[in-house]
Amino acid sequence: xxxxxxxxxxxxxxxxxxxxxxxxxxxxxxxxxxxxxxxxxxxxxxxxxxxxxxxxxxxxxxxxxxxxxxxxxxxxxxxxxxxxxxxxxxxxxxxxxxxxxxxxxxxxxxxxxxxxxxxxxxxxxxxxxxxxxxxxxxxxxxxxxxxxxxxxxxxxxxxxxxxxxxxxxxxxxxxxxxxxxxxxxxxxxxxxxxxxxxxxxxxxxxxxxxxxxxxxxxxxxxx
Amino acid sequence: xxxxxxxxxxxxxxxxxxxxxxxxxxxxxxxxxxxxxxxxxxxxxxxxxxxxxxxxxxxxxxxxxxxxxxxxxxxxxxxxxxxxxxxxxxxxxxxxxxxxxxxxxxxxxxxxxxxxxxxxxxxxxxxxxxxxxxxxxxxxxxxxxxxxxxxxxxxxxxxxxxxx
Numbered sequence: 001x002x003x004x005x006x007x008x009x010x011x012x013x014x015x016x017x018x019x020x021x022x023x024x025x026x027x028x029x030x031x032x033x034x035x036x037x038x039x040x041x042x043x044x045x046x047x048x049x050x051x052x053x054x055x056x057x058x059x060x061x062x063x064x065x066x067x068x069x070x071x072x073x074x075x076x077x078x079x080x081x082x083x084x085x086x087x088x089x090x091x092x093x094x095x096x097x098x099x100x101x102x103x104x105x106x107x108x109x110x111x112x113x114x115x116x117x118x119x120x121x122x123x124x125x126x127x128x129x130x131x132x133x134x135x136x137x138x139x140x141x142x143x144x145x146x147x148x149x150x151x152x153x154x155x156x157x158x159x160x161x162x163x164x165x166x167x168x169x170x171x172x173x174x175x176x177x178x179x180x181x182x183x184x185x186x187x188x189x190x191x192x193x194x195x196x197x198x199x200x201x202x203x204x205x206x207x208x209x210x211x212x213x214x215x216x217x218x219x220x221x222x223x
Numbered sequence: 224x225x226x227x228x229x230x231x232x233x234x235x236x237x238x239x240x241x242x243x244x245x246x247x248x249x250x251x252x253x254x255x256x257x258x259x260x261x262x263x264x265x266x267x268x269x270x271x272x273x274x275x276x277x278x279x280x281x282x283x284x285x286x287x288x289x290x291x292x293x294x295x296x297x298x299x300x301x302x303x304x305x306x307x308x309x310x311x312x313x314x315x316x317x318x319x320x321x322x323x324x325x326x327x328x329x330x331x332x333x334x335x336x337x338x339x340x341x342x343x344x345x346x347x348x349x350x351x352x353x354x355x356x357x358x359x360x361x362x363x364x365x366x367x368x369x370x371x372x373x374x375x376x377x378x379x380x381x382x383x384x385x386x387x
């Protein structure tokens with residue numbers, strides 16, 4: 001599935017770039033710098049799929065011109081997992097910084113839709129606690145233990161592909177698909193994070209995730 | 224522009240479906256059992272052999288792992304609350320009207336290494352076999368062929384050589 005999405009994104013990128021080259025000579029780009037602030041409502045979708053996770057995420061996006069954006073994302077995630085073999089809680093915050101490049105270009109005046117390729121660098125710090133774990137053994141009897149508390153920090157990189165469109169004046173909705181790669185994880189003790197804030201499940205060193213953003217664009221000059 | 228908005232609204236459901244499918248994991252059981260096989264002793268080449276009618280249980284544990292079975296290989300679960308686990312192998316041979324019982328004890332000595340598997344599956348212990356101590360009534364000798372007993376691996380750990 002990941003390969004399919006990546007292939008689709010590459011196809012989209014290629015076809016759009018070809019179309020862009022053809023029209024580049026005709027349209028003079030208006031410079032429209034501004035700051036967009038927003039929230040990621042994808043965290044509420046994740047909460048519906050994984051009830052043990054609850055997160056909040058805010059986005060700030062600075063538009064240099066029609067093509068380039070600087071993006072900062074900050075958030076918080078709380079995990080409360082209570083299942084048969086494992087009891088785990090985590091409180092943590094994260095920050096992602098990076099840039100987006102808009103490869104979408106149309107001749108229609110006032111069309112501010114974006115087709116985005118981007119990169120992010122993410123950092124998270126979380127406090128975790130394991131109050132109980134059980135290793136099941138049907139012959140000799142289960143082993144039960146606890147790992148206690150610990151602080152964990154994580155670093156990762158991510159590739160971003162997405163769409164963003166202006167649904168009302170200066171009001172944007174957009175989604176992104178993100179392929180994340182964990183670069184470093186430092187643990188105080190043996191507790192491995194169940195989920196890393198801003199990264200997702202720790203079970204994989206490469207993660208596929210998504211965001212769904214609502215943003216308000218504050219223009220720096222009058223149109 | 225209209226196309227982008229249609230795609231925008233519809234694709235979020237696809238993401239949710241992909242995301243929920245990619246987050247399930249399968250938990251394996253009995254991953255701290257030492258995998259043993261019986262071999263014929265005193266032959267030039269290594270040959271598997273079968274013990275017939277044997278009973279296998281843990282020391283001070285009446286629950287039988289094998290009961291009057293023909294066995295070529297055994298999975299012996301290690302006690303995770305201790306660093307040694309003992310098993311009794313018992314063979315009953317009928318000689319005329321009499322039944323002759325022969326027993327051997329195998330003592331496995333190991334180190335434990337706690338490992339995180341996943342949020343759904345929790346923790347497990349990987350084991351490193353240090354020594355196997357044994358008596359020699361049925362058993363001729365024992366050799367550790369692969370000392371690591373790891374989650375998700377299915378490799379033979381110990382060869383038990385039997386008097387032909």
